[in-house]
Amino acid sequence: DTEVTQTPKHLVMGMTNKKSLKCEQHMGHRAMYWYKQKAKKPPELMFVYSYEKLSINESVPSRFSPECPNSSLLNLHLHALQPEDSALYLCASSQDRGVWELFFGEGSRLTVL
Amino acid sequence: AQSVTQLDSQVPVFEEAPVELRCNYSSSVSVYLFWYVQYPNQGLQLLLKYLSGSTLVKGINGFEAEFNKSQTSFHLRKPSVHISDTAEYFCAVTSGANNLFFGTGTRLTVIP
Numbered sequence: 445d446t447e448v449t450q451t452p453k454h455l456v457m458g459m460t461n462k463k464s465l466k467c468e469q470h471m472g473h474r475a476m477y478w479y480k481q482k483a484k485k486p487p488e489l490m491f492v493y494s495y496e497k498l499s500i501n502e503s504v505p506s507r508f509s510p511e512c513p514n515s516s517l518l519n520l521h522l523h524a525l526q527p528e529d530s531a532l533y534l535c536a537s538s539q540d541r542g543v544w545e546l547f548f549g550e551g552s553r554l555t556v557l
Numbered sequence: 558a559q560s561v562t563q564l565d566s567q568v569p570v571f572e573e574a575p576v577e578l579r580c581n582y583s584s585s586v587s588v589y590l591f592w593y594v595q596y597p598n599q600g601l602q603l604l605l606k607y608l609s610g611s612t613l614v615k616g617i618n619g620f621e622a623e624f625n626k627s628q629t630s631f632h633l634r635k636p637s638v639h640i641s642d643t644a645e646y647f648c649a650v651t652s653g654a655n656n657l658f659f660g661t662g663t664r665l666t667v668i669p
Contacts, residue, residue, distance in 0.1 A: 485661070486662055487647075489656055492655075534600050536600075544589060544649075544653070545603055550600045551598075
């Protein structure tokens, strides 16, 4: 059983829709991450959130917007996505920033039509 | 910056045979190394890690890996594989700073 919970597991959306992916961890971890994984590729880091500070991968488009309501929740807001954004979105957490023993959720499979 | 190379994209092996998945890294500073496993339609799970100390590290599910600084390698081994080991395996490296760099993955297929 994973201790990082992601919802929804599957999401289909049109290019004009607004949707959100949600992630929750109850391990008391102080760092949370969003990764994007295309088929047969390694995960790519999108965002890191730690101690109320957000670190962004400069190459991530602004149509992806992270939000951290509290230390155990991390959301990813999606707006005006493109078909090439279809991927598996993985949330992860770690004990602290710079501690790279990551605990991953099962992912949210996103399809953009 | 660091990088990691997994030369074998696919490794087929018969059940109960030994397996080695290769990983080589590049870095100008000290590194920490990880192996993650991803089963179909799931997230990644940590198999084992090298942070310091003994160069032979043991992980879950009977896997082990050896850190070889002179060869800049961190190969993953298992003496006898099971059908349930069929999965994608990712090697990853970090200097502990801002990112964890994943290799392109090796698909292990265990043949009955």
